[in-house]
Amino acid sequence: MNSFILSIALICCGGLAALAVWRQFIFMKIVAVSAISVGCTIGLIDALTKLLHPGTYTLSLNYLRSFSLSFQIDGLSAFFLVAIYAVSLLAAIYSFHYLNNREKALRSAVSYLFFALLIASMALVVTAANMITFMLSWEIMSLSSFFLVMYDHESAENRRAGYLYFVFSHVGAMFILASFGIFYGHTGSFMFSSGSAIPDSAKLTILILSFVGFGSKAGVFPLHIWLPHAHPAAPSHISAVMSGVMIKTGIYGIVRLYASLGLHTPLFGEIVLVAGMVSGILGVVYALGQHDIKRLLAYHSVENIGIILIGIGIGMIGVSFGNPVMAVLGFCGGLLHVLNHSIFKSLLFMGAGVVIQKTGTRTIDMLGGLLKNMKITGVTFLVGSLAISGLPPFNGFVSEFFIYLGGFRGVALDKTAFVLSIMAIVSLAIIGGLALACFTKVVGVVFQGEPRNPKATAVDEKGPTMLAPMLILAGFCFIIGVFPRLFVHMALKAIPVSGLGYGRIPMEPFLNITTNITLAATLFFVILMAALALRLVFYKGKTIGSSGTWGCGFTQPTARMQYTGTSYAASILEFFRPVAPLQEEHPAIRGRFPEKTHYRSHVDDIAERYMVRVVVSPVMWLFDRLRWIQHGDIHLYIGYILLAIVVLLFFV
Amino acid sequence: MIKSIFFWVLAILLAPFFSALILKVKAFFGGKKGPPLLINYYTLIKLFQKGSVYSTSTTFVFKLGPMVSLSAAVTALLFLPFAGHPPVFSFKGDLIFILYLLGLGRFFTIAAAMDTASPFEGMGAAREAYFPIICEATLFMILILFYILTGELHLAAYFSGSRPFELWQGAGSPMLFVVIALFIILLAENSRVPVDDPTTHLELTMIHEVMALDHSGPDFGFIELGSFLKLFFYASIVARLIMPFESGDLAINLGLFTASLVVVYMAVGVMESVMARYRMDRVPKFILTSFALAFFATVITLEFIK
Numbered sequence: 001m002n003s004f005i006l007s008i009a010l011i012c013c014g015g016l017a018a019l020a021v022w023r024q025f026i027f028m029k030i031v032a033v034s035a036i037s038v039g040c041t042i043g044l045i046d047a048l049t050k051l052l053h054p055g056t057y058t059l060s061l062n063y064l065r066s067f068s069l070s071f072q073i074d075g076l077s078a079f080f081l082v083a084i085y086a087v088s089l090l091a092a093i094y095s096f097h098y099l100n101n102r103e104k105a106l107r108s109a110v111s112y113l114f115f116a117l118l119i120a121s122m123a124l125v126v127t128a129a130n131m132i133t134f135m136l137s138w139e140i141m142s143l144s145s146f147f148l149v150m151y152d153h154e155s156a157e158n159r160r161a162g163y164l165y166f167v168f169s170h171v172g173a174m175f176i177l178a179s180f181g182i183f184y185g186h187t188g189s190f191m192f193s194s195g196s197a198i199p200d201s202a203k204l205t206i207l208i209l210s211f212v213g214f215g216s217k218a219g220v221f222p223l224h225i226w227l228p229h230a231h232p233a234a235p236s237h238i239s240a241v242m243s244g245v246m247i248k249t250g251i252y253g254i255v256r257l258y259a260s261l262g263l264h265t266p267l268f269g270e271i272v273l274v275a276g277m278v279s280g281i282l283g284v285v286y287a288l289g290q291h292d293i294k295r296l297l298a299y300h301s302v303e304n305i306g307i308i309l310i311g312i313g314i315g316m317i318g319v320s321f322g323n324p325v326m327a328v329l330g331f332c333g334g335l336l337h338v339l340n341h342s343i344f345k346s347l348l349f350m351g352a353g354v355v356i357q358k359t360g361t362r363t364i365d366m367l368g369g370l371l372k373n374m375k376i377t378g379v380t381f382l383v384g385s386l387a388i389s390g391l392p393p394f395n396g397f398v399s400e401f402f403i404y405l406g407g408f409r410g411v412a413l414d415k416t417a418f419v420l421s422i423m424a425i426v427s428l429a430i431i432g433g434l435a436l437a438c439f440t441k442v443v444g445v446v447f448q449g450e451p452r453n454p455k456a457t458a459v460d461e462k463g464p465t466m467l468a469p470m471l472i473l474a475g476f477c478f479i480i481g482v483f484p485r486l487f488v489h490m491a492l493k494a495i496p497v498s499g500l501g502y503g504r505i506p507m508e509p510f511l512n513i514t515t516n517i518t519l520a521a522t523l524f525f526v527i528l529m530a531a532l533a534l535r536l537v538f539y540k541g542k543t544i545g546s547s548g549t550w551g552c553g554f555t556q557p558t559a560r561m562q563y564t565g566t567s568y569a570a571s572i573l574e575f576f577r578p579v580a581p582l583q584e585e586h587p588a589i590r591g592r593f594p595e596k597t598h599y600r601s602h603v604d605d606i607a608e609r610y611m612v613r614v615v616v617s618p619v620m621w622l623f624d625r626l627r628w629i630q631h632g633d634i635h636l637y638i639g640y641i642l643l644a645i646v647v648l649l650f651f652v
Numbered sequence: 653m654i655k656s657i658f659f660w661v662l663a664i665l666l667a668p669f670f671s672a673l674i675l676k677v678k679a680f681f682g683g684k685k686g687p688p689l690l691i692n693y694y695t696l697i698k699l700f701q702k703g704s705v706y707s708t709s710t711t712f713v714f715k716l717g718p719m720v721s722l723s724a725a726v727t728a729l730l731f732l733p734f735a736g737h738p739p740v741f742s743f744k745g746d747l748i749f750i751l752y753l754l755g756l757g758r759f760f761t762i763a764a765a766m767d768t769a770s771p772f773e774g775m776g777a778a779r780e781a782y783f784p785i786i787c788e789a790t791l792f793m794i795l796i797l798f799y800i801l802t803g804e805l806h807l808a809a810y811f812s813g814s815r816p817f818e819l820w821q822g823a824g825s826p827m828l829f830v831v832i833a834l835f836i837i838l839l840a841e842n843s844r845v846p847v848d849d850p851t852t853h854l855e856l857t858m859i860h861e862v863m864a865l866d867h868s869g870p871d872f873g874f875i876e877l878g879s880f881l882k883l884f885f886y887a888s889i890v891a892r893l894i895m896p897f898e899s900g901d902l903a904i905n906l907g908l909f910t911a912s913l914v915v916v917y918m919a920v921g922v923m924e925s926v927m928a929r930y931r932m933d934r935v936p937k938f939i940l941t942s943f944a945l946a947f948f949a950t951v952i953t954l955e956f957i958k
Contacts, residue, residue: 368769369769372711382763386756389755390752391756391759392749392753404748405745405805408799408805425795426792428792429788429789429791433784436781437781439759440762440766440777441781444774448713448766448767449766449767450769513744516745520746520749520753524723524724528720531722531723531874535719535871535874539870542704543703544705544706545704545705546705546707547706548707548708548709549707549710550770551770552770557769557771561771562774563771563777563778567774567775567778568777568778568781571779571782572778572781572785574933575782575936
């Protein structure tokens with residue numbers, strides 16, 4: 001555990017040191033980035049060794065004699081640690097050239113402090129062995145990320161986003177606390193490992209309550225509302241970490257609690273599976289309707305959390321039906337997708353960050369043609385897009401392939417499980433198709449074609465520390481896509497330690513699945529290389545002309561005539577209109593000399609719409625009635641607290 | 653193995669020939685003589701001999717697009733049992749891989765179209781991104797049915813040897829639904845009437861053709877070849893289903909397979925001759941029909957099995 005503590009300490013020191021030397025902007029960045037990256041590297045190596053050498057590593061500290069802070073690293077924790085450290089390391093490096101505004105030196109230093117706290121607390125969350133440690137780390141994580149979201153707090157929109165995130169993370173934390181309360185009430189122990197003694201009905205309540213809490217962090221529909229607001233507000237490397245790994249701590253919580261309770265009724269697995277399908281499909285549908293590139297990526301996090309939950313749900317159903325092969329396929333696919341998503345999503349957010357920094361706009365329809373001047377950003381973004389669309393030979397395909405195989409196992413089961421497996425397979429297919437549509441839109445409109453505004457014309461991509469992490473991430477998208485064996489091995493190591501209720505089954509057949517993927521990907525490459533060689537032969541000595549794009553007879557095209565992302569997505573959105581209502585504003589063109597007109601469209605998120613109508617408005621009304629309690633008098637508040645404790649003493 | 657590779661090469665070589673059958677049938681319905689049966693080879697040779705003109709808006713993606721979609725189709729054929737003969741490669745779940753690989757080809761076709769900055773190509777690309785989503789859902793529905801019937805997940809388990817016949821035995825008449833659904837998918841995925849009209853005059857109403865507007869010379873030849881191969885892939889699947897019989901003799905098998913392929917291609921030709929293209933907003937409904945058919949086939953078959 002020593003290197004684990006060392007890594008946490010180094011990361012935190014990096015954050016504090018940044019604050020101490022904030023007046024020397026460049027020096028501050030060097031200190032912070034190097035300390036955080038060294039800390040992350042140590043942690044990453046440590047986590048990898050622990051993952052590949054199974055065992056349980058524990059550490060316990062007694063805090064103020066009242067409770068113990070204890071940490072434990074098993075396969076599941078180590079797996080999440082790998083993702084956390086890897087993405088944080090690259091995000092820290094990326095931040096060096098990304099945070100380049102000298103005038104915001106102090107703010108950048110504060111941001112590094114909270115960034116360090118966020119990394120450390122995420123690492124603590126996934127290693128916490130008891131509930132108190134878990135909740136403490138969870139709260140540090142929520143609060144530090146809240147301050148990171150508020151980086152540009154001058155804008156009212158960002159403050160609103162931060163507030164929304166704050167409310168969601170705390171309401172979520174209350175649900176988690178409630179489930180922990182029931183847990184403690186039945187066992188009298190804060191340790192996760194003591195969960196199996198609880199009666200089944202209480203187990204289900206605990207799981208569902210915690211699912212709401214963890215789901216609000218992970219961004220499960222309809223609790224995802226904060227995501228599309230918080231991500232555009234936060235700086236891009238923070239978005240990368242938040243979307244790439246922080247929301248995955250919610251997934252970790254679900255799996256950890258499920259494993260420690262050992263509840264084998266199919267109902268919870270079915271709930272998770274349905275939540276996954278709904279998040280998956282709606283997430284990508286809303287993503288299609290977005291105009292802001294970071295909002296679009298945020299909705300894709302909702303989609304990918306959906307895919308992960310489909311995998312885990314299939315795994316849980318497999319466990320409850322005593323079908324170990326299905327269980328391992330589902331969990332392995334789901335967990336591998338956690339790693340994969342953290343890789344390609346942070347890559348995409350970093351790419352979006354470069355685009356935003358260089359062009360100054362987040363609006364997709366204002367960009368265009370960036371691939372010509374931003375080769376590295378463009379190509380890595382293209383790789384990320386292929387990976388997130390689940391296309392071979394990139395990593396997204398591998399995890400989805402495992403989930404598919406698990407889903408097909410479920411087809412052999414009966415009744416509900418059968419129907420849900422069919423639905424899961426078909427939804428995965430639809431999600432894949434929609435994600436492809438969405439990312440051809442982003443790549444096509446932002447990086448290809450002609451620039452739609454002057455800012456997008458003369459861009460460069462200076463800043464090697466921003467480009468290097470993206471190249472590394474794109475490399476991993478490809479490596480995992482072609483040689484997934486090691487990474488599937490890692491995911492498999494994460495499953496059995498958590499004791500998911502089946503006997504030991506050989507893992508070799510699962511690893512052999514990856515051999516097929518490698519074979520097929522290699523075949524494709526060989527054929528592609530041959531085709532490219534053939535192309536060279538055909539073009540040898542030919543005249544290659546160059547001219548404008550064929551305008552179908554029209555000779556005066558302008559860049560503004562290009563197909564926009566909005567129109568690209570319009571017909572698909574039309575199909576999903578019941579769940580994605582489109583608000584349009586378009587004054588009609590009238591008369592012989594029409595005035596200038598405009599078109600504005602917005603896709604409403606039904607979760608947001610109904611959340612306001614069903615939850616927020618009644619709560620506001622209720623609290624309005626209770627306003628008389630609030631006097632602003634501090635004595636009275638202390639009185640309230642005393643009164644509450646006295647009343648509680650009567651009951652306990 | 654050697655024989656399988658031979659058949660794979662044969663499939664690639666024969667695909668352009670079969671596509672010419674469609675033209676012949678259409679010419680027959682129009683009361684014309686039609687082009688020679690080898691027309692597609694002449695076109696390909698002509699295209700491969702030319703140079704190219706590239707738009708100043710395009711990047712390397714534009715050149716990569718045709719190659720990726722062609723390679724995807726060629727790779728897909730590696731897993732296809734030709735005339736019921738075992739394919740070159742086969743593994744559990746290869747069908748999922750193939751569907752996603754064809755998706756990769758589609759991604760690059762769309763990206764190449766978006767590269768030109770042409771509004772027409774953007775329009776075609778948007779349709780190309782939209783319609784296959786429903787096709788994929790249908791294909792996975794059919795895959796589920798086949799999995800229930802056979803417990804296997806690779807193409808060879810459904811279409812090699814006497815397997816198609818076993819599918820018919822297992823499912824019975826609902827298999828007709830599957831055949832129709834697959835035929836609809838064939839039309840939609842390969843941009844045939846009534847989803848798309850390859851011979852239409854107006855760029856606004858095209859899907860696949862408009863996306864290739866700016867490609868010329870060998871690049872365009874590769875696109876054409878890729879689409880012949882893709883059509884051949886789907887057509888052989890349908891062909892194996894409508895002619896599920898198998899004899900021990902290779903020559904008879906080849907004969908039966910060729911005959912059923914001719915039937916499928918001619919059916920496409922007849923469709924194109926007697927129907928007009930649907931209005932764009934009707935197309936999703938048309939493709940959704942295939943999903944409904946596949947779904948019903950699965951539900952009915954389930955009753956038979958239990």
